[in-house]
Amino acid sequence: METTRDLLDAVLKWPANDVEVWLDGLTIGEPVGSEHFNWEVFAFTAAARAGEERSLPWAHIALRVYDGLANRSPARIAHSYRLSEMNLRARLIGDLGAQESAPVLDPEVIVAWFQHMAIISVEEAVRLLSSKDLRTIPHDKLLKLRDIKNALSIISQLDETHVVQKHPELHRWLKLRSQLP
Structure with a gap:
């Protein structure tokens, strides 16, 4: 049996179609065979390859793995995987152009x-941020505001797609971004 590193290196050399079949x-x-497999490194490396090669097949692989990892992780870790997933999407949209209905x-x-993850409204965020001392804001709300700020860095990459103009609430959020913790 190959070591986990050997297997990871071997799989990354395969054509994308073969990797999809393998997945x-x-x-x-889960382990591959009876061996631990570093799915996080695999997802990251597939995403890097997708970006470098502007490869939609490798992007699909990375997104599939990030999604699988997010679906089986606690909320905070899942959020991190979703950020990676959306960053890859935004990067490729910037490189290859937006195509509505394209996976x-x-x-x-x-x-x-x-919209799903921003469970605080813009109005509530403004109200919370009007506090002179951020320490008075409940920790869970501060964490949500920070998550929104991180997500807005991805949304800001979409500016050339005109998607922000189609969603006025995004424009309001982007204007508030620099004030978020």
């Missing part, structure tokens, strides 16, 4: 993700 027979996040290049996927 079909596995549960993302990887549709900016509306990123907007929907942002």
Whole structure:
């Protein structure tokens, strides 16, 4: 049996179609065979390859793995995987252009993700930020505001797609971004 590093290196040399077939027979996040497999490194490396090569097949692989990892992780860790997933989407949209209804290049996927995770309204964020001392804001609200700020860095990459103009609430959030913790 190959070591986990040997397997990781070997899989990353395969054509994307072969990797997709290989993934079909596995549960993302679980050992491969009886060996530990570093799914996080695999996702990151596939995403880097997708970006460098502007490869939609490798992007699809990375997104599939990030999604699988997010679906089986606690909320904070899942959020990190979703940020990686959306960063990859935004990068490829910037490089290859937006294509609505395309699995990887549709900016509306990123907007929907942002709208789902931004459970605080802009108005509530403004109210919370009007406090002179951020220490008076409950920790869970501060954490949510920080998550929103991080997500807005991805949304800001979509400016050339005109998706922000289609969603006025995004423009309001982007104006507030620099004030977020």
